[in-house]
Amino acid sequence: xxxxxxxxxxxxxxxxxxxxxxxxxxxxxxxxxxxxxxxxxxxxxxxxxxxxxxxxxxxxxxxxxxxxxxxxxxxxxxxxxxxxxxxxxxxxxxxxxxxxxxxxxxxxxxxxxxxxxxxxxxxxxxxxxxxxxxxxxxxxxxxxxxxxxxxxxxxxxxxxxxxxxxxxxxxxxxxxxxxxxxxxxxxxxxxxxxxxxxxxxxxxxxxxxxxxxxxxxxxxxxxxxxxxxxxxxxxxxxxxxxxxxxxxxxxxxxxxxxxxxxxxxxxxxxxxxxxxxxxxxxxxxxxxxxxxxxxxxxxxxxxxxxxxxxxxxxxxxxxxxxxxxxxxxxxxxxxxxxxxxxxxxxxxxxxxxxxxxxxxxxxxxxxxxxxxxxxxxxxxxxxxxxxxxxxxxxxxxxxxxxxxxxxxxxxxxxxxxxxxxxxxxxxxxxx
Numbered sequence: 040x041x042x043x044x045x046x047x048x049x050x051x052x053x054x055x056x057x058x059x060x061x062x063x064x065x066x067x068x069x070x071x072x073x074x075x076x077x078x079x080x081x082x083x084x085x086x087x088x089x090x091x092x093x094x095x096x097x098x099x100x101x102x103x104x105x106x107x108x109x110x111x112x113x114x115x116x117x118x119x120x121x122x123x124x125x126x127x128x129x130x131x132x133x134x135x136x137x138x139x140x141x142x143x144x145x146x147x148x149x150x151x152x153x154x155x156x157x158x159x160x161x162x163x164x165x166x167x168x169x170x171x172x173x174x175x176x177x178x179x180x181x182x183x184x185x186x187x188x189x190x191x192x193x194x195x196x197x198x199x200x201x202x203x204x205x206x207x208x209x210x211x212x213x214x215x216x217x218x219x220x221x222x223x224x225x226x227x228x229x230x231x232x233x234x235x236x237x238x239x240x241x242x243x244x245x246x247x248x249x250x251x252x253x254x255x256x257x258x259x260x261x262x263x264x265x266x267x268x269x270x271x272x273x274x275x276x277x278x279x280x281x282x283x284x285x286x287x288x289x290x291x292x293x294x295x296x297x298x299x300x301x302x303x304x305x306x307x308x309x310x311x312x313x314x315x316x317x318x319x320x321x322x323x324x325x326x327x328x329x330x331x332x333x334x335x336x337x338x339x340x341x342x343x344x345x346x347x348x349x350x351x352x353x354x355x356x357x358x359x360x361x362x363x364x365x366x367x368x369x370x371x372x373x374x375x376x377x378x379x380x381x382x383x384x385x386x387x388x389x390x391x392x393x394x395x396x397x398x399x400x401x402x403x404x405x406x407x408x409x410x411x412x413x414x415x416x417x418x419x420x421x422x423x424x425x426x427x428x429x430x431x432x433x434x435x436x437x438x439x440x441x442x443x444x445x446x447x448x449x450x451x452x453x454x455x456x457x458x459x460x461x462x463x464x465x466x467x468x469x470x
Contacts, residue, residue, distance in 0.1 A: 040357040044319065049360040052147045053353035059093045061140040062112055065237060066127050067091075069219060072236035079126040086123045091116045109133040130229030134340060135219045138253040141348060142214050143241055145261055148356035149211040155363035156204045156268075162371045163200060164468070167193035171464060174453055175289060175380035176391065181281075185391045186384060186456040189289075189375060194467050196275050203268045210264035213257050217241060218249035223339040250339040255330070258348070262330035265355050269323035272362050276313040276320070279369065283310045289380045293372035312369050319362045326351035389428035393418050395450045396432065396442075403441040413437050 040050075051057055070084040094115055102111035109128075117124030128136075171190035176183045217238035221229045238245045246253050282289040292310050294300070300307030329351060333344035384391075393414050400410035413435070421431040429451055432438050438447070 040354050040361075044361045045357050046360055046364065049148060049151055049357045050353075052144055052151075053357065055095045055099075056093060058140060058144070059095065059098060059112060061143055062109075062136050063087070063091055063093060063116065064241065065136050065139055065219075066113075066116070068237040068240040069129075069131065069233050070127060071240075072233040073126075073129060073230075075236070076230055076232060078230065078233075079129055080123075083123045083126045086120050087116065087127065090119045090121070091124075092119060094119075107133075109136055130221050130233075131219060132222045132251060134249075134252045135221065138249070139217045139219065139237070139241070139243070141352060142216055142253060142257075143243065144352065145214045145258070145356070146211055146243070148360070149207060149214070149261070151360055152265075152268075152356065152363065153204065153207055153211070155360055155367070156200060156207065159363055159367040159370070160197060160200050160204065162367050163193055163197040166190075166370055166373070167197050167464075170375060171460060172457060173375065173377050173380065174384070174457065175377075176384050183383075183387050183391055185394065186453060188457060188460060189377075189380065191460065191463065192278065193370075194464060196271070198467055199271050199274075200268075203264075203271055206264045206267060210261040214261045215243050216246040216253055216257065217243040218246040218253045220246075220249050220251070223251045224249045252336065252340045252344075255333040255336065255344055259327075259330045259334050262326050262351060262355060265359050266324040266327035268359060269320040269362070272366055273317050273320035275366065275370070276316040279313045279373070280310045280317070283313075287379075287383065289376055289383065291374040291376070292369055293374060312365060316362055316366055316369070319358050323355050323358050323362070326355040387428075388421060388426065389451055390418055390421060392428060392451050395455065396438075396447075399446070399450060400438070400441055405441060 067084050067087050070079060070087060073079045074081050074084060097118075098108075098111050098115045101114050102108055105111055105114070113124075113128055116127065120127075167190045169190070170193060171188060173189040174186055175189050175192075177185050177187035217234060218224070219229060219234035219237050220226050220231070226234075235245055248254075279290060279292065281287065283291050291308065292312050294308045299305075300309050329347045333347055336344060397407075397410050397414045400413065401407055405413070417431045417435055417438070418428060420426070421428040424431070429448065432447060433444065442450075
């Protein structure tokens with residue numbers, strides 16, 4: 040990712056230095072296990088810990104000649120360690136180091152993303168509770184439907200990101216495996232106990248069977264989880280963008296005193312953060328299909344997945360980390376305008392009470408088809424004549440015959456639409 044969309048903690052996980060540091064940890068742990076099993080002489084791991092410092096520039100310099108990253112790395116370490124360096128990587132293959140490292144980087148990234156999610160979930164919960172009874176119009180197909188509350192909108196996102204947290208936790212567990220099984224995964228040249236030792240040392244699980252590479256369905260699951268989270272980010276961002284439109288103006292991104300909205304139009308206050316999050320969501324989701332296609336490698340291994348993962352590993356995780364932090368800021372500092380919400384409710388002059396009138400007519404002897412026809416006819420008349428829905432209904436004898444005037448007026452009550460809000464909140468916030 041470019042600097043603009045990268046945060047320090049996540050960026051460092053995918054740095055060359057961190058990658059080589061993990062490679063060194065893997066090699067040292069493997070050497071420790073082999074020493075215990077008397078496969079290599081004692082003192083190798085100690086010497087490597089003491090002298091095997093990471094020199095990124097030197098590793099890349101060697102790789103330029105040998106065209107192999109693991110060999111370049113091992114050569115660099117051996118230059119510093121001396122003769123004992125020859126015992127490193129004994130019986131191992133490149134994928135043992137590369138795959139175990141990649142999985143550990145994904146785990147490290149995922150744990151940061153979980154922290155981001157926890158913060159966002161907390162912010163959404165606060166906004167939901169704060170606006171529990173902030174009444175606004177609910178829309179279907181972009182058209183006014185029936186009243187909801189802004190708190191319910193936020194509660195919906197709160198629940199969605201709770202599900203995303205569970206998905207990510209499962210994906211981290213799925214990806215947290217280690218493979219030190221040698222060429223084509225048979226352990227022909229390395230003891231399985233080495234793998235077990237390395238896995239424990241790194242906080243990973245042993246991969247039950249690695250063909251030489253760790254199966255890529257694990258990675259597909261991880262990146263798919265990131266993609267779903269990105270879609271949730273876009274859903275919330277799109278909601279904010281729609282509600283900030285001039286014609287709606289129910290919410291607004293925080294706009295600083297020195298902030299500028301347009302180079303040409305000084306009056307503009309644009310939802311640029313939500314729009315940016317929409318774009319980042321597309322980018323994150325673009326990693327899902329390649330990760331799925333990486334599952335079908337040839338035989339015991341090929342490297343068609345390698346270039347893909349070198350890109351989507353850092354990019355998808357870094358972009359999602361940035362997006363989650365930015366979204367939290369947007370939600371936390373969101374300007375909410377209850378008066379405008381109420382004003383927008385009045386645009387249709389009570390038409391959103393149509394279902395309640397429909398149900399009352401059916402309760403008083405009319406078939407659903409008859410009631411629907413009467414209510415729809417009056418609704419269209421009110422809309423076309425810019426009269427209130429109640430006024431039009433009061434003039435219709437087919438309505439007054441079935442519903443007394445006082446009862447009809449009582450149907451136009453906002454509290455009817457909020458009477459179950461507490462039930463929804465209680466079951467949604469129940470731990």
